[in-house]
Amino acid sequence: MESWERSRRLWQHAFFLSWLVLTSAGPVMEVGRVLPVALVAGLAAWYAVWFVLRTPPVGEVPRPYVVGGGLLWLGLFAIDSSFLAVCLSVLVPYCMDAVRIGLVAVLSCAGGWLWHRHHESGSVTWAEIATTALIAISAATSVGYFSSVARQSDERKELIDQLQAAQEARAVAERQAGVAAERQRLARDIHDSLTQGLASVVMLLEAAQERLPDDRHLTHALRAARENLTESRRVVLALRPGELDDDGLPEALRRLSRRLSDETGIHANALITGALRPLDVHIQGELLRVAQEAVANARRHARAAQVTLTLSFMEDVVVLDVHDDGEGFDPDRAFAGHGLLIMLERMEQLGGTLLVESAPGEGTTVVASLPMATR
Template identity: 80%
Template sequence: MESRERWQHAFFASWLVLTSAGPLMEVGGVLPVVLVAGLAAWYAVWFVVRTPPPGDVPLPFVLGGGLLWLGLFAIDTSFLTVALCVLVPYCMDAVWVGLAAVVTGAAGWLWHRFNATGSLTWGEIATTAMMAASGVIAVGYFGSMARQSDERKRLIDQLRAAQEARAAAEREAGVAAERQRLARDIHDSLTQGFASVVMLLEAAQATVPDNKHLTQALRAARENLVESRRVVHALRPGELDAYGLPEALRRLSERLADETGIDAHTVVTGVHRPLDPRVQTELLRVAQEAVANVRRHARAGQVTLTLSYMEDLVVLDVHDDGEGFDPRQGGSGHGLSIMLERMEQVGGTLLVESAAGAGTTVVASAS
């Protein structure tokens, strides 16, 4: 239970006892006691058992509490100030409501005593004034405590949000550091190893020219060298920070053209705008995967990467004029499932259009 709720319950209980004890002793009878107990139970149902959100005072509570108070007031007008109990939940959020209720209750009590006796003693006036002052102090104090409780809750929420943001940033930093470590390890081991194998096979081929097995081994070594470099590049998307997505795609197509002789280029349309870092990273990796598929399978002569900035969408197309395949067969070896998972992680979509002999188009989109 929050501090605000405890003060509200204490305020209700104390004021109910304070305002009903005297009239109950004067009037007597069972019905007033039942109605006062019913008012306490009615409050407990709505604010102890149900615990509505702060500031939300249910209308049924006001109506039911008002009817119980009217029953007490009909029995004897000395129960007039009990009406403040119905307003207690409001007093926690609007102190002026509580102050007005206290002053009105005090004036009503004096009016009742004057009508009953035809005069007022200084003792009655002083006692009523003291009760009203105590009520004003109580309302102001409880209201102040409620505001402090709200402020503490707001600060705690802000602190929790800051802690969660810091934890998320630390997780992202940890993931980035691990990716960098993997990239270094792959570069220092597999990539360097493939480079050495390529050099040795080239030297062997110069000694034994036109050897079919050496030629095949050299081609496989070169392809795996390119693939290991692609993996290192994918693990290090730092060029996104340095160049942005459009330039990273241009550099990707330039490398493809330089290393394979394929006519590859990048086209950017629409008005460039900043994208979510995760969206940028996954689009670049989809492009890298699609280009890697072109290297391995397509036997294409031309590849076009198109990045289109739309009003609420960014679309990446990777088109080649290679052999194509039947997407219904699953595209084994084409990494389609990997690209699809990447886009689903950022709430995007992936579409593959291809047919045997008609080339392939990979379309990735995200907001």
């Protein structure tokens, strides 16, 4: 893309130089003085300062350039009205990106040139009209061509940027999905082998201790086995995203709501709407963390009587909202705590959104939305 932009700038420089020579060569030869040559050279240098040395962003024409170029052109025009068409050279950078400005400049120069000839000689010949029309058509064609090239360049650059952004997002999602899947696999392997094996060892040692209750070595072995069993279960829980297992996010939300009801007496339920679709493991994990954080906040602060967790499968997004009928709070302070702020950052990193709707006395709703990405 950089080579394309360099090529575009070179075409702009060539366009400026050719039109500067075309519009000023004749009048300079007719006037035959040093000052017009110096002003034309000054205009070329002024252009070089702003567009060769400084290289502003594509499509941006610095205002100082227009002011300085306009003053140089006015100096030429004051010397001789034949320099009228030089104003087109000043507007060349505009002509590259704004075809209407270029066409207005071409027509103005053509009309001004005919007026200049009529003012000097009292009449305009058909040959001069035809020549001026051909030059104007050629100039308008050049302006249209370069403007279309510039427009296509912008569109192509935008498409390439979108493609690169999509590829990067896909790479990140695939990387995250791979990590999550590997963590799930490790958790299953540890649970099915090490944890189960340690559980069997603990059962055998407990049975042996019933027969030999005073055996000190057996007691130490049982304690060590239990500690290692606890550690292995901790590792499995750390590898799994919360309570997410092979049953998926919907069942994890149902378990979360049942536990909330059992432990607090709050009436909680989980609703699943839309056609169930397989979700990326990482997306399921992030949405479950949002649900856990929202439920924890409702449990600690809201004094709610009812909590509803709703998971909605839509055409291209999956939406989780957690609503409680508690005390509510000031929404301007929604992200003052670290929990919701972390959830917001996680959603934004995955291209999603997190909204918190609340008001004192009107409950709270947390809405998390992520693009649908199947595993």
